Amino acid sequence: MKIVIIGGSGLIGSKLVDRLAERGHEAVPASPSTGVDTLTGRGLPEVMDGASVVVDVSNAPSFEAAAVMEFFRTSTRNLLEAEEAAGVGHHVALSVVGTGRRPDNDYFRAKKAQEQLIEDGPIPYSIVHATQFFEFTGSIADVASQDGTVRIPPVQYQPIAAADVAQRLAEVAVGPPLNGRIEIAGPERFRMDEFFRHALADRNDRREVVADPHAPYFGSEVGERDLVPVEGALTGSIRYDDWPGRTGTGG
Secondary structure, three states, X not given: OEEEEEOOOOHHHHHHHHHHHHOXXXXXXXXXXXXXXXXXXXXXXXXXXXXXXXXXXXXXXXXXXXXXXXXXXXXXXXXXXXXXXXXXXXXXXXXXXXXXXXXXXXXXXXXXHHHHHHHHXXXXXXXXXXXXXXXXXXXXXXXXXEOOEEEEOOOEEOOEOHHHHHHHHHHHHOOOOOOEXXXXXXXXXXXXXXXXXXXXXXOOOOOEEEEOOOOOEOOEOOOOOOOOOOXXXXXXXXXHHHOOOOOOXXX
């Protein structure tokens, strides 16, 4: 089966290509570096030819409010039109746990708009909501850092390894469309500030982590359960302390 992975050269996409190839599928990475641009539509008809499934794990190059909304709306419309023309039977999209809970968060609002286009579109679909990736720990800490102090909201947090995300996406991609969504998360739940305190210590990062209920998470405050899945979510198998990249040396 030919499966096109939009964003196939990125963190999740490259792992997904490997998982699908291991299962014997023709996994085709599609990104600007391979001549496919979802914003302009360049290369979409060619890469869609003969595809049964498209998995979109692409991300916006900018998180600025207007730019991120434009990226997800335009790229998703172009993908769905190209898929319909090519007779693709399953559209899989990677999204984020909590997209419907924080309408004041620019990124979540843009992902919610993307999901609405998919739900209203012509292609049978599956939407996979994932929690934050272990691999993004450093960048989240950097965004939350002020004058050498990392200010983190003391809310529930259940991050997941990118390898586990790719594994779940591969399972969804080769299965029937859900015409709905599932949630996936790591196997352990933490207080967010405690997790970052532990994670930065693993990396010999001396910045102090301070629990701050009003600390913004990418531009908006978050509530106690905004970043974690509801009961019944699927969980990965990789614990943070067993994750090869936890000391910043791999992943």
